[in-house]
Amino acid sequence: MFHGYLPMILDGLRVTLSVAVVSLAVASVFGMMGAVAKLSASPVLRAVAGTYTTVIRALPDLLLMLVIFYGGQILLNTITQAQGWGYVDVNAFMAGTITLGFVFGAYLTETFRGAILAIPRGQIEAAQSIGLSRGQVLRNVTIPQMVRHALPGFTNNWLVLLKATALVSIIGLDDMMHRASLASAATREPFTFYMIVGAIYLAITTVSILGLGALNWRMSRSLRREAVG
Template sequence: MADAGSLINWSLLAFDPPGWGGVMLAGLWQSLQIAVGGYTLGLILGTGGAMGKLYGGPVTKDLLEIYTTLVRAVPELVLILILYYAGTDVLNQFSALVGFGPVDISGLAAGIFVIGVVQGAYSTEVLRGAIKAVPAGQIEAARAYGMAPTQIMRRITLPAMLPHAIPGLSNLWLIATKDTALLAVVGFSELTLVTRQAAGSTKAYLLFFCAAGVLYLMITLVSNVLIGLIERHYRRGMARAA
């Protein structure tokens, strides 16, 4: 009976041609760049969104409510298609209107923008909930002590909210790493697309898709270790649940 080694051509994962290992690692690097960039942009949007929802005026709150509701209601694949194609078209039309030529947007920048907009809506709600979880007495005591709003945010609100925000934000990071796979539908050469190309060229579908699954799993495992270290650091001194 033939063993697994004779049924699977492991040389196809070699880093040098005709192996596809190097191509898959390049796709993984592209996926990581999009995930990090999109997650960072999402944090920036989420921070502004949370502050706007908590402390902004009625118009600001209504606009942010529309943004978060729409993004969370529409499937992420549909959002990616809308933002990627419609967003590029709108930008080019605006560029033509002001007298410039067509804008050549890199796939990396477009991918970061798309993931960032999606992440921003979820980050807004995570951070808003974390800020509201800070005991009001701490904020009132800081004001009574004479602290400026920036000092209150830096020394009271931020340290107190992080333990509440980290679980939700860590989950959003893992979602961002997997959402990069959706960019394959718009032709961006991230891990999923190059895996599909490799499998289609060699017909070794099981080998390449299992290899891609292992790479995604490695990202998750490493992320979980780092998230655990960060969470333990910011939960120092907090009472443990019984």
Template sequence: MTLDLYGFGPALAAGTLMTIKLALSALSVGLVLGLLGALAKTSPVKPLQWLGGTYSTLVRGVPELLWVLLIYFGTVNLMNSLGEWLGMPGLELNAFAAGTIALGLCFGAYATEVFRGAILAIPKGHREAGMALGLSKSRILWRLILPQMWRIALPGLGNLFMILMKDTALVSVIGLEEIMRRSQIAVTASKQPFTFYMVAAFIYLGLTILAMIGLYWLEKRAGRGFKRSAA
């Protein structure tokens, strides 16, 4: 028995590729924002602590769907003004860019807490050892703190990424043709909602399984030196 997709197979494949691109783009933005937020919250400088805490609290307090809508529709006037200044009338933020910014912003807010917990889990003696060796603060951060933080934070970041992949479905409301948008179009044309929504569910499940395999490989690789030391 073969599954009849009414000719929408290639469209669903294209939607899957768009979902992967969106998830990876938002992940890149979110990791940078999360790391900066964590460094700000663990900084001894009070204004930076306030800035990191405000970002984390504000973004996590608003649903992801609202951030998608606010960023997509809220930048219309800003982009129009920028376009006029650059001599490019009609300049606008497309759905992919808006989705990347919105989902990256949300991922970064949650990643801030993951990174912060990982940084605080590193013994203070490691920093003191770096200072005793004459290392600068920047070298201590890049050579001692971040490699250990990555290993500790990786499981939490992996869980956030799996949530992020499913949150890409929210961007369908602003017209980005990812998996859910393509499925909705197929349902409208074929009048077979169960078939296409079930196919979409299996696609998301497949992507989640692939992400879990990749996460397992990264965790194993990140923990190699630590396991040898523990032995």
């Protein structure tokens, strides 16, 4: 079936999923830093984080990806040449994940900021007043509750990020989309192969919605009990 190209496409799925998962991790780091900066007392940090989220969210993903990919390459080589290290070729996987992570970090900044703000101030004060250290408050009070508040927005961003991974083929990653274009060229059946890729994306989306929905249901059980009582 599919002229024997299905295993090749599925191999590309591994690349697509790795890009998606690693980008999500990078985006969470940028998002957490952005949220902390936005809520900090320092006006400089707030301005930097504000510019980051505003500019990134005002530009198309594809444009940002090309800017960071080509721009990063030029910047890196200017530095290495100045140091006399010679030419460095940017690894496409790293470029893709850092770019997607940087872009979606801006969206996650807003999600995380909202989640931190949703925790009642009194809980943090109470934890401090019984003598917990800053680290303990963060670990035992802020983060567990933040996760629950952030989960719906996090799910949404994951679904958008997942679909954005289709763009990494444009900067030369050998993902599912790229494999589909190779198979299309060889067999002259682009409809078949792009439909397969579409179906795989739809399947991952469905699994994500069901899985994260179940997790959300579990995490908010204390809230439901309150509502019933």
